[in-house]
Amino acid sequence: MTSLSIRFHVDLDMASETPSILMLEAARRPEQPVHESKLFAPVGVDLEPYKDIYGNPSRRGILPAGYVGLDYEAVLDTDDHTGLLSEIDTIDMPPASTLPAEALHFLLPSRYCPSDDLESVARDLFGARGPGAPRVQRVVEWIHEKVRYAYGTSDSATTAIHTFLGRSGVCRDFAHLGIALCRGIGIPARYVSGYCLGLEPPDLHAYFQVYLDGRWISCDATSDEPRPALARIGIGRDAADCAWSTFYGRGTTTFMSVVVEEAGR
Amino acid sequence: MTSLSIRFHVDLDMASETPSILMLEAARRPEQPVHESKLFAPVGVDLEPYKDIYGNPSRRGILPAGYVGLDYEAVLDTDDHTGLLSEIDTIDMPPASTLPAEALHFLLPSRYCPSDDLESVARDLFGARGPGAPRVQRVVEWIHEKVRYAYGTSDSATTAIHTFLGRSGVCRDFAHLGIALCRGIGIPARYVSGYCLGLEPPDLHAYFQVYLDGRWISCDATSDEPRPALARIGIGRDAADCAWSTFYGRGTTTFMSVVVEEAGR
């Protein structure tokens, strides 16, 4: 378990009163106890908490026109990190039909992870059969080696096919490609938005999880060093399910800062 | 309420023992009481029932190599049909942030309904604001007028963008385009697989539902006549969630027949 202190701040410029959805609070889970959690919005702005279809911690409300500042502060414990693939038993994957429904769901293709289209490519590169963990390990290493981390080379319409062909992107794109390739070789994979200790530069983060040996294992192809501590916000099929903000109208992010530190330091 | 008698038969040719998922039984719902429901598979084939993440009636198991015949027979009542848009109150759409979580989910773009990419087109054609029902009605009429129903012009990779540009497809493609355009104008829309009374030629069917005035309303752009009775199998974001069969291996459908009749006739 690692204790994390998280501070998130964003300045928004809203063109008008705008119905909005936010998903930026760390999920409260047995494996991730949240000891403190405060969301600050301008006086008079009501941001009602609710769970989305995946149980993700969401907020909804109307943001006023003009400048809006939001702050989120939390202290939590997490035992989520990457580098766990080597601990997974290298047994052959069980038949897909024996997987639980929530794992089967994450074998399906999705908006940014059209794994059906990438299936042949994935099988060529990483094999259609055999133990899952070493194949996922090779997916992660292949992406890390082949794809360049670069801002401004991808946008909200970029899919895993674009990233596979074009070989550049940001954390979201790395996660999408990892998910699509894993699904393509028969391994359930899902998207996670979250906070990451040690991320440079600090930012909201995205990574992915694969379902192996009865549990979800975190993977992150943006780094060849294990991520020491990850705090999950939301999960979903891909980034379409985990946007930190959705504005039904026009809103611009003019500033954002994220600080993730080991608590107690 | 309409009473329907449904008979579905399929002949499969499996290349080898194949983990398989099936979704072909009518959903058991208060609005759709199922009085009889029988699924026949070869002796020794176990097809375990389970609910997927959307609560859809699914089966899983291992299909043996070679010929496999499956039969499904049901008698049920349904009050689902199309032609209901004119009954919806023509009030302005409520702010998206007031929608229930399960409706918000169906505003998101998906594999075959990349509504984010089609948003400008949808708003140009059908308007971004105002009452929902007449705009959905125009979406349905526009698709019916512009898109040609034609077998062999689309396949499992065809998205709503292809159908919007290419103007031909089958029921699945009509539904995807309807969903993407409705989401693009801010109206939650989901995919439905089901059985349809009066479909010519008889087949499994796909249509879509929009969330208006607090409930889901069925729409079908493949016909300019209301569909008199629809029996729902599954719902989802798009066809990726509602395949009647998913084979984790190689299986071929060599014959399929669907009979839907008014029961008691």
Added chain:
Amino acid sequence: MTSLSIRFHVDLDMASETPSILMLEAARRPEQPVHESKLFAPVGVDLEPYKDIYGNPSRRGILPAGYVGLDYEAVLDTDDHTGLLSEIDTIDMPPASTLPAEALHFLLPSRYCPSDDLESVARDLFGARGPGAPRVQRVVEWIHEKVRYAYGTSDSATTAIHTFLGRSGVCRDFAHLGIALCRGIGIPARYVSGYCLGLEPPDLHAYFQVYLDGRWISCDATSDEPRPALARIGIGRDAADCAWSTFYGRGTTTFMSVVVEEAGR
């Protein structure tokens, strides 16, 4: 040199008087002397010969409404065939800037051969440097091994990316993928429409040519046996430049037959 006798027949059903372009006659070239060449159209239909921008033998005119039958008969000599890659000197490719203008043109991406998007994939699989002929040979073998020849899995919008991902198609798609991969590794490649001796079933054919060692070498990934004799109709960047018919209106091909035989037999 092989002497070929070619007979092409097509039945068309034109919805109305339709401006039309045809490109189906074998090119008259020093390397391909055409001894006899007759095009038959209904009385009163004038099909004016002209050369397109690539010098391809084209015809234009107005086809009448209703049934239109066209016949083309030719006798010619050709020394074009596949299987020549092994004869090319395995020297390193010269700098692109030393290539003649007409070869440089065929390094550019095109409608169905978006070689820019496939460059990373091509370089991963076949290398960015070194002698050209063995790399092209590996492109041809890779396509032959990985892509399934199948009617009905591609259409006029199918690009080399679709074929690379989906792994099935017809001769046109095999040629597009070969072209895109060769351009991606720095080797000029162009599309050829033509007649092929020994094609089974007989049909119009498409293949591709690469520019190596100062000349264009024919390649055909649809076969692992060398094609013994090829008669070129047109060349271009891809199929967009070499359609055998272009109707500015609605015309349907109701029947086509192609017979290619060794002359004098």
Added chain:
Amino acid sequence: MTSLSIRFHVDLDMASETPSILMLEAARRPEQPVHESKLFAPVGVDLEPYKDIYGNPSRRGILPAGYVGLDYEAVLDTDDHTGLLSEIDTIDMPPASTLPAEALHFLLPSRYCPSDDLESVARDLFGARGPGAPRVQRVVEWIHEKVRYAYGTSDSATTAIHTFLGRSGVCRDFAHLGIALCRGIGIPARYVSGYCLGLEPPDLHAYFQVYLDGRWISCDATSDEPRPALARIGIGRDAADCAWSTFYGRGTTTFMSVVVEEAGR
């Protein structure tokens, strides 16, 4: 006729000795007499002039590793400008089969202008028949109204479909969309790279030309004011044919300046 003085400067950073193609000199044409034209490159760099397949003024050679500065200066006369559509006779388009070969070429779909895919959309919006000039005028006005000029929203893989759906881009994207829509309604259209008087901020420019009434007419949807003077560099199907630089290796543009002034001022 307008006399223009053009100065172009670029600083390049080449990763290594790189075979390179340049296309940045104004075309020498009877309608565009070039009185002075000087290209400066570092001593020892030979940039051989040649014409590409469209007759465009091109250069090729090996650029050395490290910093490379290039300067181009020209004085020329041009009578090319936009705003000429209103002068075209509003007669119906002649049958496509009567167009000259070089116009027919520019009816074909191309890499960034997949006009085949956009044909239905173009016909819906602008009509399939009737006089060409007013329809082209509506294409230009529609693009100007609907598409936002914005840097960083498109890249070298952006096609007219992306711009049609996403509604933002730069001059290259505006030209691609104009070309694709015009071809889609049966009007030959080609891409032009060039220099533009009064462009703000100054830059290399791209626009398009349509073939109407026997000649090529310049159009530019990036402005609602006529462009007073345009100096053509190259023409082609789309930007794939008119890149100002093509490096067969890695080169970065670190600085570029373009000055276009009325000469004699």
